[in-house]
Amino acid sequence: MATTDVAAPKKTKAKARYLKKKKEKRKQRAKVAKVESEKKAKKARKAEHVNEESGSEDDEDEEEEMNVDEEPQIPVVIEKTEREKKKEKKRKNLDSSLSGKHDVPGPEIEPAEFELDHDEEKEQDEGEDIEIDADQEPPTQVPAEDIEPELPLGVLPSFPLPSHPDAPSKSTLALQGLDKHITEAEIVHPSTVLPIPGEGAEEGGTRLSEKTRRRLKDLGITELFAVQTALIPYLIPQSKIERNLYRPFDPPRDVCVSAPTGSGKTLAYVLPILELLQTRVVTRLRALVVLPTRDLVAQVRETFEVLNKGRGLKIGSVSGQQSFAHEQSQLVHDRHSDLLGGSSKVDILICTPGRLMDHLLGTPNFSLQHLRFLVVDEADRLLAQSFQDWLSQVLSAIRTPKKPDWDHDDTLTATTDLSEDISHPYPDGLAPNNLQSLSLPSIPTFLHEEPESSCQKLLFSATLTRDPGKIAMLELRNPKYVIVQGHGEGEESTKESGVLKVMMEKFAMPESLKEHMIVTDSMKKPLIMFHLVHSHNVTNALVFTKSAESTTRLLRLFEFFEEARTATGQKQSTSIIAKAYSSDLGFQERKTILEDFKAQKINILICSDLISRGMDISHVSHVVSYDAPVDIRKYVHRAGRTARAGREGDAWTLVEEQEARYFKKMLSDADHLKNVKRMKISESATEPLVPYYESALDSLRKAYARQ
Numbered sequence: 001m002a003t004t005d006v007a008a009p010k011k012t013k014a015k016a017r018y019l020k021k022k023k024e025k026r027k028q029r030a031k032v033a034k035v036e037s038e039k040k041a042k043k044a045r046k047a048e049h050v051n052e053e054s055g056s057e058d059d060e061d062e063e064e065e066m067n068v069d070e071e072p073q074i075p076v077v078i079e080k081t082e083r084e085k086k087k088e089k090k091r092k093n094l095d096s097s098l099s100g101k102h103d104v105p106g107p108e109i110e111p112a113e114f115e116l117d118h119d120e121e122k123e124q125d126e127g128e129d130i131e132i133d134a135d136q137e138p139p140t141q142v143p144a145e146d147i148e149p150e151l152p153l154g155v156l157p158s159f160p161l162p163s164h165p166d167a168p169s170k171s172t173l174a175l176q177g178l179d180k181h182i183t184e185a186e187i188v189h190p191s192t193v194l195p196i197p198g199e200g201a202e203e204g205g206t207r208l209s210e211k212t213r214r215r216l217k218d219l220g221i222t223e224l225f226a227v228q229t230a231l232i233p234y235l236i237p238q239s240k241i242e243r244n245l246y247r248p249f250d251p252p253r254d255v256c257v258s259a260p261t262g263s264g265k266t267l268a269y270v271l272p273i274l275e276l277l278q279t280r281v282v283t284r285l286r287a288l289v290v291l292p293t294r295d296l297v298a299q300v301r302e303t304f305e306v307l308n309k310g311r312g313l314k315i316g317s318v319s320g321q322q323s324f325a326h327e328q329s330q331l332v333h334d335r336h337s338d339l340l341g342g343s344s345k346v347d348i349l350i351c352t353p354g355r356l357m358d359h360l361l362g363t364p365n366f367s368l369q370h371l372r373f374l375v376v377d378e379a380d381r382l383l384a385q386s387f388q389d390w391l392s393q394v395l396s397a398i399r400t401p402k403k404p405d406w407d408h409d410d411t412l413t414a415t416t417d418l419s420e421d422i423s424h425p426y427p428d429g430l431a432p433n434n435l436q437s438l439s440l441p442s443i444p445t446f447l448h449e450e451p452e453s454s455c456q457k458l459l460f461s462a463t464l465t466r467d468p469g470k471i472a473m474l475e476l477r478n479p480k481y482v483i484v485q486g487h488g489e490g491e492e493s494t495k496e497s498g499v500l501k502v503m504m505e506k507f508a509m510p511e512s513l514k515e516h517m518i519v520t521d522s523m524k525k526p527l528i529m530f531h532l533v534h535s536h537n538v539t540n541a542l543v544f545t546k547s548a549e550s551t552t553r554l555l556r557l558f559e560f561f562e563e564a565r566t567a568t569g570q571k572q573s574t575s576i577i578a579k580a581y582s583s584d585l586g587f588q589e590r591k592t593i594l595e596d597f598k599a600q601k602i603n604i605l606i607c608s609d610l611i612s613r614g615m616d617i618s619h620v621s622h623v624v625s626y627d628a629p630v631d632i633r634k635y636v637h638r639a640g641r642t643a644r645a646g647r648e649g650d651a652w653t654l655v656e657e658q659e660a661r662y663f664k665k666m667l668s669d670a671d672h673l674k675n676v677k678r679m680k681i682s683e684s685a686t687e688p689l690v691p692y693y694e695s696a697l698d699s700l701r702k703a704y705a706r707q
């Protein structure tokens with residue numbers, strides 16, 4: 001008994017409280033004061049009796065005992081109905097079998113023994129109750145409805161069996177253990193804009209110089225978009241001191257940005273880089289922009305060049321598009337002597353991670369030690385690529401060189417021979433980052449702080465990674481998160497909900513995008529696509545397939561279809577010009593095709609996912625996912641090739657019947673299913689095109705048979 005009492009103190013307390021309440025009610029029902037006094041008298045007599053037997057008992061225990069042993073005992077037993085007796089017996093058995101606490105066999109129970117047990121318990125609990133507020137609610141583990149009020153006295157109430165607590169919701173889990181910087185993210189509504197004041201006016205909060213504002217106006221840009229409103233003034237500090245390129249003892253915070261496709265992320269980093277670097281005196285490599293594909297490198301370089309006009313900063317790119325030796329000659333002045341701090345022909349370098357690694361390891365005097373900005377665009381994609389461990393190599397190359405070891409004679413003995421590794425040339429002693437590291441110990445200084453690299457990392461994506469491991473790899477310094485995120489009707493817009501959406505991969509899409517899915521038989525997919533193109537007069541579209549090979553096959557079928565259609569049936573209608581765009585083509589060929597598409601000499605680009613990320617072709621009115629994307633990130637980036645910069649756009653996805661369930665689940669997990677409407681195409685709608693389609697299939701079969 002003793003051990004069980006110790007093992008279950010809470011249970012005992014709850015029971016005691018229940019019994020106490022019951023007793024209070026009973027007291028209130030006492031109508032006659034006379035009966036009360038009689039009871040007290042009897043109690044006193046009983047107290048004497050008990051004290052003689054077992055030492056001191058308090059008043060309440062005595063009262064309880066009296067109720068059972070003395071006068072009321074017999075009437076209570078008599079008044080019990082058959083049902084109550086059965087219930088009592090059942091309960092005793094249940095209690096004893098569940099907890100073993102009341103080890104009393106049901107039928108042979110001795111009332112006296114039972115009362116004694118009960119009183120012992122009560123005695124203990126009354127003592128505890130002194131510290132507890134009498135009005136206190138019963139403990140949650142014993143809900144009031146579980147206690148049956150008609151239980152006879154002396155019968156312990158049953159307690160609910162232990163049960164599993166409810167599993168935490170997905171949203172609770174997504175927010176658990178999040179870095180505090182993420183929970184403190186700045187949430188910006190996509191409709192936020194900041195007008196750019198014209199020439200002669202104040203900068204109007206944009207922090208942009210007059211030169212830049214003039215250039216933007218020439219390009220037709222009159223206001224900053226949401227992501228730019230949040231980022232440009234933040235990255236261009238107001239005070240002159242803070243605009244210093246290097247602040248080794250007060251380095252800038254890193255920034256992570258999640259904003260929808262086509263929302264203007266590129267200008268959000270291009271403009272601050274150009275503004276801050278224009279004060280530089282000598283050319284050093286100060287900004288490095290890393291992108292996942294050559295096509296994107298070419299696109300971003302163009303944006304830099306357009307905005308750099310009249311500023312004189314030198315911009316370069318390396319992506320393997322030219323020979324390695326040629327790229328080397330574009331990057332550094334001198335590849336043959338060891339130069340302090342390396343040498344650079346460019347202020348800004350735009351590159352792919354693979355080629356960057358080649359130069360870091362193979363181009364003498366190519367150094368990242370003057371880097372002020374490291375931009376990782378399409379960050380989630382780049383972090384998924386290992387490419388010779390590019391990220392850790394880059395991070396180690398931008399770190400402030402370690403203080404050399406000084407021996408007791410004040411002679412310099414560097415711990416490592418820095419000249420050994422061509423990728424890390426001798427540190428430039430004059431670079432503000434390094435001044436402290438090269439100071440002689442004999443010069444007294446009160447500064448004990450180690451200088452830090454002033455390199456600011458800027459990460460961008462429409463589908464920012466939520467993987468804490470990947471984020472940790474970046475070694476971010478006090479990162480500021482900016483999330484451009486709207487909210488649906490009836491949804492509350494709080495910081496928490498914005499963060500939650502990104503963490504649960506509920507990515508924001510452009511508000512001007514209309515999305516549809518068409519569930520179809522796989523055999524009819526080409527016919528459906530041709531029908532969509534013709535019935536909606538689509539003349540500027542990207543059609544995504546799952547591979548370079550499917551791209552070629554679909555293009556050939558489409559060309560045969562157009563041939564058949566224009567040759568026989570609809571003589572008046574002009575043929576739609578389509579071209580393939582995939583990794584099967586060389587870079588120059590792709591470049592020419594892209595230029596023709598931008599010039600609208602080509603109507604439809606049938607492409608692989610090579611251009612599903614980042615490519616900015618403003619006039620794309622439709623995106624067709626001919627093969628349904630298999631993950632939500634791919635869906636977001638493909639669809640995001642249209643409806644850019646606030647323009648209207650349609651995204652259609654053809655879903656084969658057997659894929660429909662998976663596709664819908666993918667959208668539903670991203671809380672996006674409601675945004676994608678179902679489009680039904682009847683047989684009669686496609687019927688007029690069937691003869692051309694059949695003829696095209698026949699031609700394709702023959703063409704493949706010839707090969």
Ligand SMILES: Nc1ncnc2c1ncn2[C@@H]1O[C@H](COP(=O)(O)OP(=O)(O)OP(=O)(O)O)[C@@H](O)[C@H]1O
Nearest residue numbers: 221223224225261262263264265266462614616645
């Ligand atoms: N403030 C602005 N006013 C007008 N047009 C703008 C503005 N900012 C950017 N744009 C235009 O919006 C288009 C999309 O910009 P950008 O390519 O930077 O989008 P993004 O957010 O990087 O998209 P993605 O995630 O797909 O790479 C570009 O054509 C760009 O010129």
